[in-house]
Amino acid sequence: MEDDLPTLLKSFKIFSSLDDDTIQRLTGKLEKIELKQGEVLFHQGDPSHCIYLLVKGKLSAILTSASAENKLMGYISVGETVGEAGAIINEPRSATIMAVTNSVLYQFSSKDLLELCHQFPAVMFAVIHPIIARSQRVMQMLSADKVKKYIALVPANSEVTQAQFIEKLTEYASSFPNIIIVSDYSADIKDLSQEAVAEKLTQLMQSKKTNQKILYLLKSYKSPLAKACMKKLDMLYLIANANSTPNIDSAILENIDIRMQHHKPSPELILLHRKDTLAPKNTSRWLELAPFALHHHIRVGVNADLHRLVRFIRDKAVGLVLGGGGTRGWAHLGVIKALKEAKTPIDIIGGTSVGAIVAACYAIHLSYEEAYERFYNIVKTSRNSVSWRSFTWPAISMFDAKYFTLSQQQAFDKIQIEDLWIPYFCISSNLANNSEVVHRSGTLWEKTRSSSSIPGVIPPMVLNGELHYDGGLLNNLPVDVMKQIIGTKGKVVASELTTNHADTKYNFPPILTFGQAFLAKIGLGYKDYKFPPFIDAFLKAIFVGSLLKAKQNSLSANLLVSLDLSEYSMLHAELSIADELVEKGYTEALKQIGYRKQDDEAS
Numbered sequence: 001m002e003d004d005l006p007t008l009l010k011s012f013k014i015f016s017s018l019d020d021d022t023i024q025r026l027t028g029k030l031e032k033i034e035l036k037q038g039e040v041l042f043h044q045g046d047p048s049h050c051i052y053l054l055v056k057g058k059l060s061a062i063l064t065s066a067s068a069e070n071k072l073m074g075y076i077s078v079g080e081t082v083g084e085a086g087a088i089i090n091e092p093r094s095a096t097i098m099a100v101t102n103s104v105l106y107q108f109s110s111k112d113l114l115e116l117c118h119q120f121p122a123v124m125f126a127v128i129h130p131i132i133a134r135s136q137r138v139m140q141m142l143s144a145d146k147v148k149k150y151i152a153l154v155p156a157n158s159e160v161t162q163a164q165f166i167e168k169l170t171e172y173a174s175s176f177p178n179i180i181i182v183s184d185y186s187a188d189i190k191d192l193s194q195e196a197v198a199e200k201l202t203q204l205m206q207s208k209k210t211n212q213k214i215l216y217l218l219k220s221y222k223s224p225l226a227k228a229c230m231k232k233l234d235m236l237y238l239i240a241n242a243n244s245t246p247n248i249d250s251a252i253l254e255n256i257d258i259r260m261q262h263h264k265p266s267p268e269l270i271l272l273h274r275k276d277t278l279a280p281k282n283t284s285r286w287l288e289l290a291p292f293a294l295h296h297h298i299r300v301g302v303n304a305d306l307h308r309l310v311r312f313i314r315d316k317a318v319g320l321v322l323g324g325g326g327t328r329g330w331a332h333l334g335v336i337k338a339l340k341e342a343k344t345p346i347d348i349i350g351g352t353s354v355g356a357i358v359a360a361c362y363a364i365h366l367s368y369e370e371a372y373e374r375f376y377n378i379v380k381t382s383r384n385s386v387s388w389r390s391f392t393w394p395a396i397s398m399f400d401a402k403y404f405t406l407s408q409q410q411a412f413d414k415i416q417i418e419d420l421w422i423p424y425f426c427i428s429s430n431l432a433n434n435s436e437v438v439h440r441s442g443t444l445w446e447k448t449r450s451s452s453s454i455p456g457v458i459p460p461m462v463l464n465g466e467l468h469y470d471g472g473l474l475n476n477l478p479v480d481v482m483k484q485i486i487g488t489k490g491k492v493v494a495s496e497l498t499t500n501h502a503d504t505k506y507n508f509p510p511i512l513t514f515g516q517a518f519l520a521k522i523g524l525g526y527k528d529y530k531f532p533p534f535i536d537a538f539l540k541a542i543f544v545g546s547l548l549k550a551k552q553n554s555l556s557a558n559l560l561v562s563l564d565l566s567e568y569s570m571l572h573a574e575l576s577i578a579d580e581l582v583e584k585g586y587t588e589a590l591k592q593i594g595y596r597k598q599d600d601e602a603s
Helices: 002-010 020-027 084-089 110-119 121-143 163-173 194-207 224-232 250-261 283-287 303-313 326-341 354-365 368-382 402-412 444-451 479-486 514-522 534-556 575-602
Strands: 031-035 040-042 050-056 059-064 070-076 096-099 103-109 150-155 179-183 213-217 235-241 268-273 294-299 318-322 348-352 424-430 435-439 461-463 466-470 491-498 559-564
Touching: 002 020, 050 110, 084 110, 084 121, 103 110, 110 121, 150 224, 163 179, 163 213, 163 303, 179 194, 179 224, 194 224, 213 224, 235 250, 268 283, 283 294, 294 303, 318 326, 318 354, 318 479, 326 354, 326 368, 326 491, 326 575, 348 354, 348 479, 354 368, 354 402, 354 424, 354 444, 354 491, 368 402, 368 575, 402 444, 424 444, 424 479, 435 444, 444 461, 444 466, 479 491, 479 534, 491 534, 534 559, 559 575
Parallel strands: 150 213, 150 235, 179 213, 235 268, 268 294, 318 348, 318 491, 348 424, 491 559
Antiparallel strands: 031 103, 040 096, 050 103, 059 070, 059 096, 424 435, 424 466, 461 466
């Protein structure tokens, strides 16, 4: 194969226009790569430094969503290239590439490719064509969520006690005309043979309307109904008792493995709690057993928990996204207060920077009052974080973050994200691979601290040896992440803390000496100079790169509460104006909810 490498190169479209001499020079810049079946060429998020030419075998491209769901995007066959987009724009890999069969590739560096493109424009056009084609396929696949028509709830093991939960679920879910319930507990199913059950399901399929879902409620993975419906499932929920020893029957785990191999949606976990449970514990032990996309904590007998689960099953979950904006995050609490008053559910919550902190305060007990008190204590403890008392040697930041860190450690203690009552996520910026990271597990204070580490002001958080900065650098209003988790049919409410200084005009020279600045500040000279607030201007400058994405995300929200808080400082909001900011968020949220209801009624 190596002896005929020039001919091999000419067979690839990107090199087909090159003359023989150029092709001959390129052969010395290629590196041979061999992959065994199942071996990964690169993972999604890995740095991009080269393009690959597939000369033997077959590869698959797999996209992992924020909800940890794997989607097969397509296959790469012999004669195709891999990794063009990353090589051209130097962005992290957009998908994981895995060998379907034993494969042979040749690696060509990004540097050499770019030089070739500059020298031969035809190469650039040939590279761009597959990028556009694949991007269109990805967009089509992601824009059309697969409708989950066939859904099953099955106990994770034989020890699960679920009768009371199933009874309550059946009673509530039956009130929705688009849900058909088929249950092992119903009189017309429980005594039937597998053949009779299969025949009954066939009749049901034929009479089912297009928009209806069939919800199978199973007593066991081995019941006749389970055996008849399992192969046709779009979605699988496992039910477990939260306080029992984590255990999933081996047969169910095998079924999950098969589903994942066929790129079916990852299962979700339902953990049943007693009605008087104060907080979930040790959820991570359950989540280690299988690749769950989501988990749901349900207190049996608490209607709000049950109703939340059914909204997820119906693809009608409501997510709340809270954006970054410093200590002006009090306004987010006003939005939460308004949503609670308007009886708008919050089924899942997430945010960036201060939005991540406020979201965590709420997710612990799902109470506005407790969230307010917890956030108050955080702000009170950390109020001197950006002051002369906290100056440190500027090895990596201006301030030591002692009080800032302690405030979150005290507020969240040892709480794990998995043990919050509702699903939660926050965003940080990973400096190691220049990408945003979605945190959905782990110690809560570590992840909120990571999400709110302002560069130059607060030291970054070190996670697994890598530096994590404020998530607002890359995604200050993560509506897109929320949509990936709950699907396009779910509803997203977004609270955005904006700063608009467009009308303010400043005046000072390009070279500003210490003496000039000092005299101007104390009013003894240079009275025509006008300076912006230093910290606010600095913060706005470092976050300006994410403004376009935040704008795009805000347009994707089903309900947007956009608060212009220009008159309030981002890092010096005193406790005395906390209620003022809460009121602003509360008033604007109620107004937007009212507009939304009017639009819904009009349509």
